[in-house]
Amino acid sequence: MSGLFEKLPESIKNYVSPNLPKEKRLIAARCEITVTSKELVQILCWLTKDSDEEVSKQAGNSLNSISQDIISSLVGDETTLPECLDYIARTSSSEEILQQIILNDATSDSTIAFLAENVASHDLVESIVTNHNRIVRSHEILEAVSRNPAVGRTSLEQILSLFKHYLVSTKNVQDDHIDKNDAHASSPMKDYEFSIEGDEADLEVEASVSDGKSFFDEIELSEDLVEETEEEITEKKREGIFFKIKQMSMGERLKLAILGNREARGVLIRDSNRIIACAVLKNPMIIETEIVLIAQSKIVGEEILRLIAESRRWIRLYQVKHSLICNPKTPSHIALNFLRHIRDRDLKNIMNDKNIPGVVSSAAKRIVTGRMEGKR
DSSP states (O other): OHHHHHTSOHHHHHHHOTTSOHHHHHHHHTTOSOOOHHHHHHHHHHHTTOSSHHHHHHHHHHHHTSOHHHHHHHHTOTTSOHHHHHHHHHHOOOHHHHHHHHHOTTSOHHHHHHHHHHOOOHHHHHHHHTOHHHHHHOHHHHHHHHTOTTOOHHHHHHHHHHHHHHHHHSTTSOGGGOOHHHHHHTOOOTTOOOOOOSOOOOOOOOOOOTTSOOGGGGOOOOHHHHSOOOSOOOHHHHHHHHHHHHTSOHHHHHHHHHHOOHHHHHHHTTOSSHHHHHHGGGOTTOOHHHHHHHHHOSSSOHHHHHHHHHOTTTTTSHHHHHHHHHOTTSOHHHHHHHGGGSOHHHHHHHHTOTTSOHHHHHHHHHHHHHHHHHHO
């Protein structure tokens, strides 16, 4: 606190200094001073942290009586103290006020992180997610966003596209790690109908960071987690990789999800953090056979299955559609959308599969019946 106090303007220090007599601080807390409205609000915000309970309580009560118009003009001003913006962010229920705080460059990353975890408004979440400079540079904001259930799939897709773009377009990635042609060539899938005409188009993102910094830049990934290998992985080595990943921070796991090799992807697709697990699907090295296995998996999250189903790149694969339909964790409306693309012999298996939701197996039976009648 002493370091922050030294940075305060003299016009504020004169009323909040802990060396002042309590009565003088109380006078300021009661708003019985002659200062501008901007100075008054900042003085009151500072005094809410006063060591004397009477002073801090009085300052809080006085702040509650300040008009919203004054607060609004203050939170939109980039010269407002970050500590003042933080106090208002933690106490205001006004979406308009919070929106201004989010958009204010003077707001600290720790304040944005608080809001990123706690706001429920779609518009506020969107404002946080689309501030690419902040979210790329702040590990704290990223973690906060990952804990907020109000972050929907559209916002999640924006975050993942941003991180993929940043990592793949900077020196953090070597060309030999993103040679997709080699990756596809190494994954023949006989008997399956598919055609890949290029990568799925990621959302347009501006991944530049104005100060040239990102928490990713400090993260080094070991070769055994990044380099693809044709060698068979022993069980002991696989356990070692699993243990190593489990010790990583969220930022490390996120970078690895986008840049890691097949063994790393296999671990991270099951990560309890939805951003980490979903980021695996953004890995430029992921191949068709992996997607099919993920679509078949009963242990991956439903959100992973939804993202695969919404991907124009992966849903072109017949076996992906078939696997999603046969996976009981796939939402029924998604499975129903793919049924008419399924061959008769597979539909007959689906209609008799007891693990598949009844609404899906019944629909498969109707399609089979309709096709048989159409052939008569």
